[in-house]
Amino acid sequence: xxxxxxSPTHLxxxxxxxxxxRCSPISGHTSVYWYQQALGLGLQFLLWYDEGxxxxxxxxxxxxSGRQFxxxxxxxxxxxxxxxxxxxxxxxxxxxxxxxxxxxGPGTRLTxx
Amino acid sequence: DQQVKQxxxxxxxxxxRISILNCDYTNSMFDYFxxxxxxxxxxxxxxxxISSIKDKNEDGRFTVFLNKSAKHLSLHIVPSQPxxxxxxxxxxxxxxxxxxxxxxxxxxxxxxxxx
Numbered sequence: 221x222x223x224x225x226x227s228p229t230h231l232x233x234x235x236x237x238x239x240x241x242r243c244s245p246i247s248g249h250t251s252v253y254w255y256q257q258a259l260g261l262g263l264q265f266l267l268w269y270d271e272g273x274x275x276x277x278x279x280x281x282x283x284x285s286g287r288q289f290x291x292x293x294x295x296x297x298x299x300x301x302x303x304x305x306x307x308x309x310x311x312x313x314x315x316x317x318x319x320x321x322x323x324x325g326p327g328t329r330l331t332x333x
Numbered sequence: 334d335q336q337v338k339q340x341x342x343x344x345x346x347x348x349x350r351i352s353i354l355n356c357d358y359t360n361s362m363f364d365y366f367x368x369x370x371x372x373x374x375x376x377x378x379x380x381x382x383i384s385s386i387k388d389k390n391e392d393g394r395f396t397v398f399l400n401k402s403a404k405h406l407s408l409h410i411v412p413s414q415p416x417x418x419x420x421x422x423x424x425x426x427x428x429x430x431x432x433x434x435x436x437x438x439x440x441x442x443x444x445x446x447x448x
Contacts, residue, residue: 224376255438262337262422263377263438276433310376319365319426319434324376 224325245313339439356423
């Protein structure tokens, strides 16, 4: 069974640009979660999608947004990039609303110059 | 405001000995706690969890203890093996209403098990 996949592995952008990160969940999983892990910090919850709807979001500004497609894959968009957005972005998936067991992808390393 | 704290950034133990990783939390509304393990260049993997209505959960070499009055949980690994060397994250779940769950993670503890 294929795990959670994320693309790209690395992404380099400059301040003010937009970044798009992609995530494919495990087959059969309908929930997708996005987390940010900045240097020296733990995982910070960003967004939760389930059945195509945004269910909850963490304490991040609106320039962090995303969507979930009918095939349950998901996209995270970060607009007007700032230097402090440089971080590892992790995507996880679970069965619907399965907060007790999330399966994580390897992450996308975003560097903002 | 760090609601989930892992105060030890690193821990080093000898193979075969017990590893104890600690986690403190401040929000009494957390109803579920999880431990994740993360190897370099990989995403975190779920290890073990415990509901707030229990005080202990065991799975093989891994045991999680919850002390609600102290708002403290710990992960015990016995016996420790070199393959256990990884970063361990403690996470706590809260329901902000209407199944609006959220996980809050600690900063992680790097465990090194020496052969």
